[in-house]
Amino acid sequence: MSFDYDLFVIGGGSGGVRAARIAASEYGARVGLAEESRMGGTCVIRGCVPKKLMIFASQAEGIVEETRGYGWTTADAGAFDWTMFRNKLDAELTRLEGAYTGGLVAADVEIHKQRARLVDAHTVELADGQRLSAKHILIAVGGRPQRPGIEGEELGLISDDLFLMEKLPGRVLVIGGGFIACEFATILQGLGAETVLSYRGNAVLRGFDEEMRRHATEQLRVVGVELKLGTVPAKLEKDGERTRVIWSDGAQESYDAVMFATGRTPNTEGLGLTELGVKLGARGEVVVDEWSQTSVPSIFAVGDVTDRVNLTPVAIREGHSFADTIFGAKPRKVDHGLVASAVYVRPHEVATIGLTEEEAAAKGPHEVYVASFRPMRSLFAGSDARVIMKLLVDAGTKKVTGCHIFGPEAGEMIQLVAIPMGMGATKADFDAAIAVHPTLAEEIVTMRRPTRHIGGAHPDKTVGSA
Known part of the structure; x- marks a missing residue:
């Protein structure tokens, strides 16, 4: 044919x-x-x-x-x-x-x-x-x-509309807790809009490592985003040029714009x-x-x-x-099991690859290595912001099964971590790399002793860092 x-x-x-x-x-x-x-x-x-x-x-x-x-x-x-x-x-x-x-x-x-x-x-x-x-x-x-299926939802914007707005809203409500919602809340607040983020859970970024979720949630507060956690809008109504939100508890507030970031x-x-x-x-x-x-x-x-x-x-x-x-007669599959990603919130991004700490614990004994510190650049300028780096290591094979970074340019760092992890690198392989000093990324190769053990019995219960 x-x-x-x-x-x-x-x-x-x-x-x-x-x-x-x-x-x-x-x-x-x-x-x-x-x-x-x-x-x-x-x-x-x-x-x-x-x-x-x-x-x-x-x-x-x-x-x-x-x-x-x-x-x-x-x-x-x-x-x-x-x-x-x-x-x-x-x-x-x-x-x-x-x-x-x-x-x-x-x-x-x-x-x-x-x-x-x-x-x-x-x-x-x-x-x-x-x-x-x-x-x-x-x-x-x-x-x-996708919109959340509530009455009056047609009055709300979707993520596509952010790039088409004639002017920035004075006060805006972002509904959702995923990476799109967090990034857009970060953007709008940074550009001068008074931003409120509403999410039904108690911390944003569901599905990410719980420790990273806590830091990302707190950072949104620090940069000025007002968080309304554990609550969701039940209805939207016109209020002149504004949009009135009726919350699930009956409370009401009006905004210059309401944006849905409730998934795709x-x-x-x-x-x-x-x-x-x-x-x-x-x-x-x-x-x-x-x-x-x-x-x-x-x-x-x-x-x-x-x-x-x-x-x-x-x-x-x-x-x-x-x-x-x-x-091309070159059969090739895609491995979806180990994919790095980043959430571009500010000033610290969230980047991740592999298992979360919760997933690792469910799979069996793991060592957790954590570095928490105030980076030199922002510390000198007077900031209290902390960087968090975490490695998850299988207690038996010693392979690095997860890496999570909360810090400036975390997305850039996780891209490079993806290479050795994709090759099946062990913690010893990470340790063998000589650090580039002074950098944030050097912490990934200088964590020598586990901070804690998870997922079952471990022969060595020493806690600390070197």
Whole structure:
């Protein structure tokens, strides 16, 4: 049977673009790609990239305060010009979108700037009614923000809206306790908005190491975010130009803006997947096997739409591995078991890889190494902020099974820790590395004796550090 394409990709985010480009440029496949919005997907247009640039912008006040501790007679950071920043941000995102598009064009991928849906196992239909056939179809449509299902929820903003606001709100409520909520609360407070964060739990970042959660929660308070823990909104109402929040206990407050950061859901609605017999999970995610193949053999899926590990670098690796496997005759799977990640709160980030202390204890005897200290740079400037570094080590094999860092540039450090951990490094391997002094990261290789033991009986109960 003759097809219009060897591969048709639905979705122009990081995973879909990587798969399309590799299949076409390295393996000579005829590739088509449909994207109804801007090329680059969530990460480039409404996620990682603009969010990180906003984090940089939100740090100005803290930087000025630190410079005073070093003898600079700086008055203050001045007023933040949201319009100027947003215009510059738009220009940068347009540049990146052009780079993504240019890479596809250079690889001879045919781009269709419209929505696509599946008609059968080898056919997609574009929004203009055109039907195209492909030997293989890749679903890479990502996820979308979800609202909490309360009355009046349409009055609230979602994370996408942060990048489109005409002006910053004076007082804003962020609802949620995950990394998106924490990062956006950090951003808004740093840019000058009076920020309140509401979360049903007693500490933010559910699923992270409990010690890291406590420090991240306290840091939000320290930077000025008002926390309303253990409570959730029950209803939103219009209050003139503002939004009134009725809380679950009956209390009421009004805000200039309310933003939901209550999770994301796979973006599978309207793709025609269930009609074709493509199996979906409880949250609407596309169910795939270890090769990213769905229940329909010619259809594959990568990225957040599969709800495996919802991170951009994972989607990129999945897309690349798919292309290598299907078009390069180089079968390659993605190991989702050991993936580093970071939460870009300020001034200290939270970064993690491997087991949390709670998970390690459940698996069996582990040694816990912890370093807690005031870093030289901020200490000299008069800050009481502490850095926390933690290694979890299997008591039997001595392999490092988890690493957690709360500190400046923690994301940069955890990237490098991911390399030895991926190679199965032991604590002795970490100890053998000579420290770079004076750095924060040297603490990772200078913790000599366990702080505590968890998960069962241990022959050595010595507690301390060297």
